[in-house]
Amino acid sequence: MSDQPIRLLIHGASGRMGRALLRLCEGRDDCRAVAAVARRVDQRVIDGVPHFAAAELHGVPAFDVAVDFSLPDGLDRLLALCVQRGAALVSGTTGLSDEQQLALTSAAERIPVLWAANYSLGVAVLDELVERAARALGDWDCDIVEAHHVHKQDAPSGTALALGESARRAGAAPRYASLRAGDIVGEHTVQFSGIGERIELVHRATSRDIFARGALAAAVRLTRQGPGRYGLRELLFADPG
Numbered sequence: 001m002s003d004q005p006i007r008l009l010i011h012g013a014s015g016r017m018g019r020a021l022l023r024l025c026e027g028r029d030d031c032r033a034v035a036a037v038a039r040r041v042d043q044r045v046i047d048g049v050p051h052f053a054a055a056e057l058h059g060v061p062a063f064d065v066a067v068d069f070s071l072p073d074g075l076d077r078l079l080a081l082c083v084q085r086g087a088a089l090v091s092g093t094t095g096l097s098d099e100q101q102l103a104l105t106s107a108a109e110r111i112p113v114l115w116a117a118n119y120s121l122g123v124a125v126l127d128e129l130v131e132r133a134a135r136a137l138g139d140w141d142c143d144i145v146e147a148h149h150v151h152k153q154d155a156p157s158g159t160a161l162a163l164g165e166s167a168r169r170a171g172a173a174p175r176y177a178s179l180r181a182g183d184i185v186g187e188h189t190v191q192f193s194g195i196g197e198r199i200e201l202v203h204r205a206t207s208r209d210i211f212a213r214g215a216l217a218a219a220v221r222l223t224r225q226g227p228g229r230y231g232l233r234e235l236l237f238a239d240p241g
């Protein structure tokens with residue numbers, strides 16, 4: 001295998017996550033950003049990385065994997081480009097429609113695809129704890145409370161829905177509540193309430209770097225895979241080697 005750095009397209013580059021991805025990418029030697037895409041661009045080149053507006057997507061140079069943290073309305077064109085170029089896709093964009101999830105699955109017949117609602121190790125572990133608790137406490141109330149910054153557009157968060165799906169599969173009937181306040185990076189509480197006792201499982205993110213680091217590591221690994229739809233646990237957290 002070549003030890004050339006993996007070529008990344010960062011989609012959503014001007015956003016909170018996009019900026020973290022570009023910054024962390026600079027410190028790695030296994031990948032480099034060759035294109036950055038946002039809805040609008042003011043500068044053509046920033047820190048040596050060429051920037052493109054979403055409308056110019058088809059003019060981006062060759063890349064191995066697109067890393068997408070944008071908004072749902074940008075995903076369809078990016079997915080089509082990845083399929084056309086035979087490039088892998090890592091996406092963390094939340095609030096996707098059922099049709100968009102199906103499109104990811106269908107594209108996975110031709111390219112490697114990873115979508116995850118949360119790229120942090122802590123939430124991967126929380127997910128396992130929730131599943132275990134729900135299996136043991138199936139008839140307790142299960143409430144998922146999430147808090148995020150005021151700019152977040154989707155609710156409940158993608159992470160809350162994913163945790164709820166794990167709880168549901170294990171026999172619980174989750175309910176959701178959302179809070180949008182200040183600059184909260186992301187907090188998720190899964191509360192199991194019985195009669196006379198209660199369990200709370202909590203994850204608090206204090207830096208977006210945890211998501212960006214996970215996404216970059218996943219992107220590098222995804223380029224070593226064939227077509228298919230991958231999960232974060234199998235790709236990243238099950239085998240840290």
Ligand SMILES: NC(=O)C1=CN([C@@H]2O[C@H](COP(=O)(O)OP(=O)(O)OC[C@H]3O[C@@H](n4cnc5c(N)ncnc54)[C@H](OP(=O)(O)O)[C@@H]3O)[C@@H](O)[C@H]2O)C=CC1
Pocket residue numbers: 011012013014015016017018037038039040041054069070071072073074075091092093094095116117118119120158211
């Ligand atoms: N899975 C995970 O671990 C995580 C997921 N997220 C998710 O990532 C997404 C982005 O979050 P965040 O960075 O806070 O959002 P921001 O609003 O800060 O950034 C959004 C970015 O997407 C760009 N964008 C918007 N629409 C389009 C489009 N149609 N085509 C191309 N680019 C577009 C914006 O460009 P412009 O500035 O020009 O409008 C901007 O660069 C959200 O869905 C969020 O929920 C966030 C953190 C972790």
Ligand SMILES: O=C(O)C1=N[C@H](C(=O)O)C[C@H](O)C1
Pocket residue numbers: 094117118148152156157158159160185186187
């Ligand atoms: O929009 C965010 O900020 C985040 N979104 C993801 C979600 O919807 O779960 C992950 C993280 O909580 C931050």
